Amino acid sequence: MIELLPESRGCLVGFQFVGEITSEDYTEDFMPALRRAIENFGVVRLFVDISDLQSEGVGAMDDDVRGDSRVLYIERQAIVGDEEWERKLNYVDHFFIFPNSDLRFFRKNCEQDAWDWIREGMPQIRRMQAAFQ
Template sequence: MIERLPESHGPILGFRFIGEITDEDYMEDFLPALRRTIKNFGLIRLFIDISDLQSEDMGAMDDDVREDSRLLYVEREAIIGDRDWERRLTYVDHFFIFPNTDVRFFPFCRQDEAWNWVSEGVEQLPVMRAASH
């Protein structure tokens, strides 16, 4: 399950990944939220809490989906978890980590620091509104 965090605002999205994450969770909850926010703001920042993540079942995700996720414009990403997840995630770039993104790992006890880092200077990000037709 992927839960959107209430601290999310503007170009900053926060998510908690709980239990087993499936293709459906990723494709129906996570990516659409990112795409909507990118459409409104251009660049986005992410706070991802994986401290309750048990596993991910991304077997059905094909190369086209992985390549599509690389189009996202994620400027910064704070990942909350433990050292085991940090080592594991370095090999799973299509799931959590996006290219050309400043990624930092934080232990669960430093969530406030992670929120502060991911939010730092956000008011200076350019806002790109979708053209109305």
């Protein structure tokens, strides 16, 4: 299951990935919310909590979307998880990691640091968003 987090506001989009993730979770929950944010704000920052994620063999479910130029509008990604996930992400391509963005991994006990980093410099983003409108 993929849950949109209540901290999501404007160009900040946060998700929690829980248990086994299906292709439908990805295509019906994750990507539509991300696309809406990109359409509405131009530049997006993404927070993903994978500390309760059980899936690891799903890979990049939607390569055609990830290869699309829209992913260029994902400026930052904060990924929260445990040490095992941090190690795994160094060696595999997962469906919540987008190329060409500033990516940082945070341990579960540093979740607030992840939110602080993802929000850092937000006035700049607001100026960039205005340029897209």
